[in-house]
Amino acid sequence: EAQLVESGGALVQPGGSLRLSCTASGFTFSNFDMNWVRQAPGKGPEWVSSISTSSHTIYYTDSVKGRFTISRDNAEESLFLQMDSLTADDTALYYCARATGWYGSLDCWGQGTLVTVSS
């Protein structure tokens, strides 16, 4: 069974940094494009970033461009999100999600890791 497990969420001060990790199991990680999706308390999901299987193609939502960096390690079957210059607007539950293709839906989600940005 495909499974994704996120970690790294924490309480961080505004302007701080955090690195999220997502570990995959039960499927061939290197064959799938991967995504980060976040959900602020009481709000709907918001796509954050996508990375292709080989890391050659990466996209970000505008609000995180220049502050967040997505990466992956296929050998370690892991996905990462480096988050810098955090603001209160980044407070959310961050999900790792597998895509069925570059133009694909998100068919496997982790349970999320909570990032809280507050002084």
Next chain:
Amino acid sequence: EIVLTQSPATLSVSPGERATLSCRASQSVSNHLAWYQQKPGQAPRLLIYGASPRATGIPARFSGSGSGTEFTLTISSLQSEDFAVYYCQQYNNWPRTFGQGTKLEIK
């Protein structure tokens, strides 16, 4: 950015009845439209991809239709476990976007 508008925001339906949820895109997304179900404390779960095919393990009472800018999710006979929030998502353009959700509640 493609805006997805879901209606209604809240839908009250009795168990056993049919529910029809709508998602309208601000421009064509072809058939690159998915529907997700989310229950409290859980991650979203893929129901429908490509506007109409059901994801693995999704019961036949869930059906999707539409293309271009108008999409519908229909639940033919509501079961107790179907009461949740439903989101549509387009994956035709960057940035990927989600609708604001429809809360399906028990009448």
